[in-house]
Structure formats: C-alpha cells, structure tokens
Amino acid sequence: MTAPLTRRQAAAEQTRRRLLAAAIEQFSRRPYTEVTVGDIARDAGVSQGLLAHHFTNKHGAYVAALHEARRNLGTLPATGPDLPPPVRLRRYWEGHFAYLAAHPDLALNLILSHAGPPEAAAEFEAARREGSRDIGALLGLDPDDPAVTMAMRAFGDGIDRLTADWLRAGQPFTVPALVEAGIQLLAGALRGLPLIDPAIRVDRALRLLRAGH
Template sequence: MTGPTTKRQAAAEQTRQRLLAAAMEEFSRRPYAEVTVGDIARAAGVSQGLLAHHFANKCGAYLAALRTARRDLGSLPATRPDLPPGARIRLYWEGHFTYLADHPDLALNLVLSDSGPPEGTAEFEAARREGLHDLCLILGLDPDNPAVAMALRAFGDGVDRLTVEWLRAGQPFTVPVLVEASIQLLVGAVRALPLMGPGIRVDKAVRLLLRKPPADQGR
C-alpha cells in the first residue's frame, strides 16, 4: 500500500504539471526545432534543471505533451459501446474534430505535425496503428490482412491531410460536414478492398458506415 502524498510529492507534481502545460503551449505555438528547454522552463516559471528532473530533456517534454494531447482526444473503444458502429464512429470523430478545431495551433504544431523528433513520429505511428486497428474491429474487418492495413492506412493519411487543410483554411465548413466527409472517404477505402484482396467481404462494413443514426442518438 502507498502512503499519503507528502507535501514534497505534491509540490513536485504541481511543478511537473506546470512544466507540462508550458510544454504544450510552447510546442503548440512553434515547431519543435524552434522551442528550447529555456523557453519551456521560463514559461513554467521554474529552472531548467527542474525540466531535466521531470522530463530528462526537450524530447521528453515533447513526448509528454503529445501523449497528453492524444489522451484528451479520447479513443474509439471508449466511445459509447452501446451504439451501433456507424453512430459510434461518428460520435467519436465529432469529439475528435471538435477538440482539434478548438485547439488549432496544438493540432497543427503538435498532434498532426511531422516536424517533431523521431521518437514523436514513432509515437504518432503507433497511435495511428492502434486507432485503425480499433476501427477495423468495430467494422468487422481483419486488421491483419495486408490489403485492409494498406487501405486503412491510406484512409488515415487522407483524413489527417484533410484536417490539416481544413484548419489552415480557417475551418470553412462545420465539424459535422467533416465527419460525414471522413465517413465517405472511409467507405471509398473499404469498397476498394475486394480489388486489393479478392475474397474480402465489405458489404456489411459499408452498410454499417452508411447507416446514419437518428438525430437524438448518441447525445
């Protein structure tokens, strides 16, 4: 059993949270290469040594900020398992895109950026694979089938690119429109699967995606 938190431990956690908030702010404002350890420490109002203590270095602070942002975005498995697949995916994407729309700088410079360190790219790819794996399972597709993996990866790249362009253009259409556009992109990727992997059945997955929920479902 762990004992009660001491004042020193509470103070240390408070400092870590201040550093983490400062890192998220700094990495949202500028590309990774332009941010220094000193920038983060100054924004948090602490010494650079404390950043090294909590995160080791700039890369460690970046990865912590990236993980926090991705945690805040949520995950598909945690989204209303009682809903049918199409409604569940739409509800998750609505929350996902709304978060990015509310934090456009964080989205462009941290969550959807490829300008970070190699460790950040590896984390991004791992999160992408996990998300696409969950999407396959909810649609009844085999995530280990090479054709499925390839088509869904292309779909994921396309939606990320669409989201980046949407944010850079000042969000010229609404989140619900972006959600339905993403659904149509996914339907297109799924319908291409039998061409890439003969024998893959996609009729059920397409029906699940195109079946729109009632207006009040998922709310």
C-alpha cells in the first residue's frame, strides 16, 4: 500500500501539475522555439527555479508535456483484451480522434508536430512504432517482419496526415467517419503487403477489419 503524501510532497506535486498544464498550454499555442521557460513559469504562477527543479529545462518540460498528451490519448491494449479485435481497434480510434477533436491546438502543435527537439521527435517515433506494433499484433501479423513494419509505417504517416488535415479544415466530418477512413487506409496498406513479400498472408487481417462494421 502506498503511503500518503506529506503536506510538502502534496504541495510539490501540485506545483508540478500546474507547470505541466502550463507547458501543455504553451506548446499547444506556439512552436517550441517561441516558448520560453519564463512563459511556462508565469502561466503556472511559479518561479523559473521551480520549473528547473521539476523538469530541468524547457526540453524536459516539452517531453513531459508530450508524454502527458499521449497518455491522455490512451493505448490499444487498454481497450480490453476480452473484446473482439475489430471492436477494440475501433474503440481505441474513436477515443483517440475524439480527444484530438476536443484539443485541436494541442493535436496540431504538440502531438502531430515534429517541430520539437530531436530527442522528443525520437520519442514520438518510438510511441508510434509501439502503436503500430500493437495494431499489427492485434490483426495477427508479425510486427517484427520488415514488410509489416514498412506497411504500418506508411499507414501511420497517412493517418497522421489525414488527422492533421481534418483538424485544420475545422473537422468537416464526424469522428466515426474518420475512424472508417482510417480502417480503409490500414486495409489498403495491408493489401500491398503480399506484393512486397508473397509469403505474408493478410486475408485474416482484412476479415477482422471488415468484421467491425
């Protein structure tokens, strides 16, 4: 059982959460290069020294903001192992797109942006690779197969572009429609797999995608 926080620890955690919220707000509204440590600290109502204590520097605050935003997006494994694969996939994407729709600035300037420091971009790619592996495994594909990796990366690039364009256009169609568009993008990427490697069978994966309708 975890011991309760002391008053000092609780105050420190509250300060950290305020700084994190301020960092998310700042990086959602402006590019990384335009945000300063002072901007984040002022937004949180604390000194710059406290930001350094909790996050070291602007880069640390950016990475923490990115982690928090991605945590709020959820993961495919969290959708419930007892549900059929196509239901899990659609539920995950429905929650994913609904969150992005409710936070368009955060989505465009933090989650879908590669404008941060190189280390953060690497973490973004690692998170996307993990998501692609989860999807591939859910559909019965070998996530370590080079051809599967290529196809899932192509799908990831496409769905990110589709999402960004959708948000910039003012969300002209519904989240369920975006989910179905994502399913079709994924199906198209999978159909090309046997052309790269004839040994890969995608029939079952495509049936699973169709079964979610």
